[in-house]
Amino acid sequence: MINIGVIGCGQWGPNHIRNFSSMEEVRVLMCADLNRDRLKAMKQQFRTIHPTNRFQEILNHPRIQAVVVATPTATHFNLVKAALMANKDVLCEKPLCLDERQAKELIRLAQKKKRILMVGHVFLYNAGIQKLKELIQKKSFGRIYYLHSERTNLGPFRQDVNAVWDLAAHDVSIFNYLLNAEPIEVSARGGIYLQKKIEDVAFISLVYPKNILVSIHVSWLDPRKVRQITVVGDKHMLMWDDLDQTGPVKIYDRQVVQKYYYETFGEFQLLAKEGTITIPKVNLSEPLKAQANAFIAAVRKRKSPLSDGRSGLSVVRILKAVQKSLAKRGVPVRLQ
Ligand SMILES: NC(=O)c1ccc[n+]([C@@H]2O[C@H](COP(=O)([O-])OP(=O)(O)OC[C@H]3O[C@@H](n4cnc5c(N)ncnc54)[C@H](O)[C@@H]3O)[C@@H](O)[C@H]2O)c1
Known part of the structure; x- marks a missing residue:
């Protein structure tokens, strides 16, 4: 079983929760958002999910192996960095971040921590x-x-x-x-x-x-x-x-x-x-479902996905x- 946490439940995050929730041997245990109304809506839509307004709770959860970051672009770098530091595999929405140096830092960190870093270049x-x-x-x-x-x-x-x-x-x-x-x-x-x-x-x-x-x-x-x-x-x-x-x-x-x-x-x-x-x-x-499948396959096989950190860096x-x-x-x- 692969347990997932989704950070960011605005317009796009719920699509990730829906797709990962429909997969076998995958469970979305938690979701985080700063907006309490969004968390209420997530609880109503996905009954078994545990919502929180502190993303750190997801990162501290010992059974959550992988994290999806679906927040505004300017927040990606800090959230992805924190998730990698917490030894989570990460699927970050596009674009990876706003700066080349930040993208390189995330790639290096993922390598050092032996974590999967995937960017949501869904097309x-x-x-x-x-x-x-x-x-x-x-x-x-x-x-x-x-x-x-x-x-x-x-x-x-x-x-x-x-x-x-x-x-x-x-x-x-x-x-x-x-x-x-x-x-x-x-x-x-x-x-x-x-x-x-x-x-x-x-x-x-x-x-x-x-x-x-x-x-x-x-x-x-x-x-x-x-x-x-x-x-x-x-x-x-x-x-x-x-x-x-x-x-x-x-x-x-x-x-x-x-x-x-x-x-x-x-x-x-x-x-x-x-x-x-x-x-x-x-x-x-x-x-998005095919992308979710590719992420889970990368997590299971410990193999870089097609849209890895390097392709994210190139786009940035x-x-x-x-x-x-x-x-x-x-x-x-x-x-x-
Ligand atoms: N692949 C696609 O086709 C596609 C489509 C839409 C959006 N996106 C990407 O998804 C990401 C999110 O877009 P959106 O349209 O859902 O934006 P949005 O503004 O609707 O939602 C973002 C959510 O993140 C929350 N948030 C911000 N900072 C947070 C934090 N520190 N901790 C927890 N929650 C936090 C906000 O409260 C908000 O609810 C963006 O990177 C965007 O580029 C991709």
Whole structure:
């Protein structure tokens, strides 16, 4: 039996409690929040859980082996550090923290204490994103030219971090995973409309190795909920649409071919080659549940999960660079 404690029972924490509670040989013994109304609501929803307003009670509990941190981002570092110091395995919500040095400290601490440190980059456990990865990895897919994503909605609005740290954290984790690389340069422009000093919208450009260009548009001030990624390659093109009922992934067998006119050597024409659109089968499941399963597997096997501390650090480093570029109104920022 693996006993869990969840710190943070706001909008997202209860989803963790629900998923872990539904798993075999896993029990959510305790949950913590500073807000007593949230604790009351948790007790009503999950009858057997023991709520507390002091997270330290979870860390002191001898039978709790693993902790989920689902509090606002600025609190992650201190809570994760305290949990690791208390010898707990940790699943921390994205982004891991707000600073590279803090992320490195957490990774070192987890190593020293031989604890699992996982970051909730939930889209890496999304079956549609995994299908994209599978398709891109095939030799027959050919070369990737560029990718772009759109992640928009009207709300929910955050007051602790901007739309980059809240929303683009997902896209950056996805692109790092799909391309198995990190960008070498970023630039971004953002717009502040609803609150002081907090960007509601951002247009981000990233340059990955092999000259692969990535564009990310995030906004919580948009009329439509969109969760889409397009991958453009020389032989195939892919679309991922998380909200598409017919299937989240579409393979467009379309490409551009160069037709040479041999009589006038050197001249050629670019022709669009049409092909079929295929919707591959994707076994859909709740990504947060798949993430919970991956965490429990890591805890049981003592093996690093896909979204480990290092991938969390990488996202933090990139978001920091994006933030720097935002502050300089789009000036490109190089990453080491
Ligand atoms: N993976 C996803 O798709 C996804 C979706 C939503 C939120 N999140 C992440 O989850 C985290 C929480 O987001 P949310 O929307 O639930 O925020 P929220 O503000 O609704 O809830 C946070 C809760 O944490 C509590 N809290 C703050 N400090 C605490 C402390 N020291 N001890 C105990 N409780 C404390 C607050 O009282 C609040 O109830 C954030 O990191 C966010 O980025 C991830």
